Amino acid sequence: MWHDILVSGIPLAEKAIRTVAVYLCVVVLLRVIGRRDLAQLNTLDLVVMLLLSNVVQNAIIGDDDSVTGAIFGAVVLLGVNTALARAAARWSGAGRLLEGRDTVLAEDGRYDIATIRRLGLRLADLEMAIRRQGGTGVADTAKVTLEPGGTVVVRLRPEEKSASVGDLAELTARLDRIERTLRSLAARPH
Known part of the structure; x- marks a missing residue:
């Protein structure tokens, strides 16, 4: 044994x-x-x-x-x-x-159907990837690529990107500085 x-x-x-x-x-x-x-x-x-x-x-x-x-x-x-x-x-x-290299699946809001078919991908899977990354559909994208490891990466158009908590905090801080500046200017005697 x-x-x-x-x-x-x-x-x-x-x-x-x-x-x-x-x-x-x-x-x-x-x-x-x-x-x-x-x-x-x-x-x-x-x-x-x-x-x-x-x-x-x-x-x-x-x-x-x-x-x-x-x-x-x-x-x-x-x-x-x-x-x-x-x-x-x-x-x-x-x-x-x-x-391999990145493969472009969509650009400027339009799918490259020939490439998608050649790779055997489903549009439903790509739409899901777009939604997962904050878009509502391919029209919201600047570029969609298939990375060498197989991950679908979605780059949204600038106007479609969501603001992060950090973005909002930075904007709030800037507005606070502007308000303080305006108050100090208004408090000065003319």
Whole structure:
């Protein structure tokens, strides 16, 4: 029993090669097929991610059901991911290659329908992102982009932006200064 738990069924070098190869293939596939914010997966995206992990599992583990092999594979996977993430952060060319560039989805209050269709996005999802960021619809936007990580970023037209608590506090302070100045001018004898 302990032998099966602790002794890897395949050489660790083979396990490392399998893990890195599958990782890189999945990264390339996800990069080529499209990008969406993984924190906001819809039902279909979630099912694909769950099944994808199951599909590639045997390619990574091979004939190895040991705990040692699983831990080793996890260490290799996390190590490769960390190395690529740091490379993307350090070198802009690596970041563009691994993550891509911003994609404009709407500009000056109008959607780029061709780009949205090419990316397989739904207008309802974009409208929700606009509402979440304070707009009422695409007409309120200056620019809507899909960031490399899959996040939709909405920049509202200046006249559509909401005032923050800080903005109101600054405006109130300025009005108070103006009132004090006007009172001091009115109190002066003419």
